[in-house]
Amino acid sequence: MIEDFQYFLLILIRITTFLTLSPGFSNKAFPNVSKLALSFALSFSVLSVIEPEPISFTVITFLFLGVKELFIGMALGYITILFFTAVDIAGTLVDFQVGFSMGQLYDPSIGVSASNFGRIYYWIAIGIFFISNIHHYVIRSLVQSFEYVPLEQTNFTQFGVEGIVKLFSYIFEVAINLAIPFVIVALLSELTLALISRTVPQINVLVLGIPMKILLSLVFMFFFLPMLMENISGVFPEMIKYMNEFLQSLSN
Structure with missing residues (x-):
């Protein structure tokens, strides 16, 4: 009984940490009671599958082991978070070019100051995340993480440094694309405004430029x-x- 309770707590730490940080699940509009219920439900499901040793x-x-589970989660x-950040960076780049960069507002749903196009991009991504059932695949990967990295594992031969560098470069590539x-x-x-200012100097390009780009x-x-x-x-x-590649890099 004590062994099962210890395993359950370790599973709960990894799952709760992940759900607390992962966008979509960590959104402030998502009730805390629902987050806690989902964490307990997933933890009980995983506990019934992994068959802990006595x-x-x-x-x-x-x-x-608790600290290890915390860091894995x-x-x-x-x-x-990085993939949703890439979407937000893309919106910020658009805002900078259009002229909305000075109009950033605090978004209480994500807890940071977000640009106008950044919020549009972010909420489109959140909608696709749930409508396309991507959250199911995310939860599946979370559950499979206990197969790649068992609760008893204490030694790690690799930390996937090369994969981290590759991930960051891919995030910036996604944002730019x-x-x-x-x-x-x-x-x-x-460029059009520059041509207009050269051909018709009487037009105030500074007054016309920002509304035109918006x-x-x-x-x-x-x-x-x-x-x-x-x-x-x-x-x-x-x-x-x-x-999955990160989890495979941690597995022995």
Whole structure:
């Protein structure tokens, strides 16, 4: 009985840490009671599958394993955060080119100051995350993490440093690819304004420029929206892949 309780607590630490950090599950609009219920439900499910050995841990060993589970849950949650951050960075780049960068507001749902297009990108990503059932694959990877990294494992031969560098480079690549259509539109509008200022010097380009770029960005947003949603949808399978690769790098 004591052994099962210790295993359950270790499982609960990893799952609760992940759900606390992972976007979608950690959103403040998601009730804390529901988060806690989901954590307990997943923990009971995992406990019934892994069949823990009848070994009682000492206090020192249990604390060490608890810290290990905390870091694993944080690492998996951080990987999911990075992919949503890439979407938010793309929106911030668009805001900078369009002229919305000075209009950032505090978003209580994510707890940070977010740009206008950044919030649009973020909520599109959240919608796709749940509508496409990506959260099911994320939970599946979380449950499978106990197969890759068992609760009793205390030694790690690799930490996936090369994979971390590759992940960060991919995140910046995703952000640029998502933002590049609107950045091109903003640059073309500035080029058009430059030509207008040369041909018709009487027009005040500074007064005309910002409303024109904002109007063009909103108009092209509707044209590029299907392509944007498709590109964001293609990002999430990579998130699952990097989660699994990270776990495989930790497994002996």
